[in-house]
Amino acid sequence: MDYDVIIVGGGPAGLAFARSLNDQGLETLLVERQPYAALADPAYDGREIALTHGSRAILERLGAWERLPEIAPLQAARVRNGRSAFALDFEPGPAGEALGWLVPNHHIRRALFETVAGQPGLRLACGTSLASARTGRRFAEVALSTGETVRGRLLVAADSRMSPLRDQLGIAAEVNRLGRSMLVCRVAHSKWHEQVATEWFGHGQTIALLPLNNGMSSVVLTLPEREIEQLAALPDAALGAELTRRSANLLGTMEVAGEVAGSRHVYPLVTTWAKHFGARRAALIGDAAVGMHPVTAHGFNLGLSGQALLAAVVGEAARRGRDPGGERGIRAYEEAHRAAARPLWLGTNLLVRLYTDERPLARAVRHAGLRLGARLPLFRSGVRGMLMAR
């Protein structure tokens, strides 16, 4: 056997999992198609990841949290519907604690990479892709783009929502192409955001305003793909004016800002749900298992908790001198992670359907839904509790 564990994909989920296996005495291979330099110093990609208290606790345990150079507290969140002035508010915790934190995705990637660089027992195969994979009773075998073939006891797919490894393993997935894209960019604006995130389901568009440090915000605008492409091609000044108009001046006049001048990024909306999170000698983590719609900001949070679950069963097997790719452990991981992910997956999809339906009845239902939510303190404290659970 060449390795105990082979991980395909060095995104945040794959890196976090590799780090979680530290000190378990396991020989691990991490295969990532991007070159070493892109992993060590990832480029800004526009994503600002909203992290829950549970995710912060995991990142602290992994030694990544203290490496993050930019963390913006999310004090409260506000949901608005259409032209109504009414908003459903989620306030800070009883002692004024933040609901969560916003951290740029590339900083998370860099911090996690720093934690695994030089980790004993871990080999990083960067600039290397998966060519093919098969799993048998005793081991999994992976052919790499370099021509090398390696064997391991457990094969882990962390290779994103369109996971090539998931296909190789013959695991089917529900793939929803929503025909919409998100444009994300940083803006400076004339009004203070009060560290409050706004999710506004306007008619024909969804816009999220995420509060960052230095009085800036990240705008996440969702529209049909063609419209987003046209907006993304606008010069900075015109895009700023368009975002000011589309956000109805909520934060005043907006100007495109950011780490890289004029930087804006487009993400087509595709959500995925794998029919299984485990198979013989294999497991799926991160977006390869469930690729959530970003509207409820659960994707990476779920990826982090899922990798922690898998690492716990693999670590337990290693400590007891058992097979880290044994069937019982994979089944335990699959059951636990599906139970945690399914309500979020179904709830998020329901929300997306309801809030992108422009028929008068749907508009009325969501308006009523927000008002009902506001009258149910238990509902609001339940959502807050979910974000703040450690």
Ligand SMILES: Cc1cc2nc3c(=O)[nH]c(=O)nc-3n(C[C@H](O)[C@H](O)[C@H](O)COP(=O)(O)OP(=O)(O)OC[C@H]3O[C@@H](n4cnc5c(N)ncnc54)[C@H](O)[C@@H]3O)c2cc1C
């Ligand atoms: C606009 C936007 C906003 C978001 N906001 C939030 C948020 O607020 N909160 C939240 O929790 N989540 C959020 N998410 C989701 C979050 O970004 C993802 O859940 C997370 O990045 C998934 O990490 P991953 O490691 O599973 O996959 P990825 O980040 O996709 O990484 C996969 C890695 O696998 C590598 N790879 C792929 N194929 C191969 C191959 N064949 N061989 C070798 N390597 C391969 C890729 O190069 C990549 O490095 C957001 C997403 C978007 C698009």
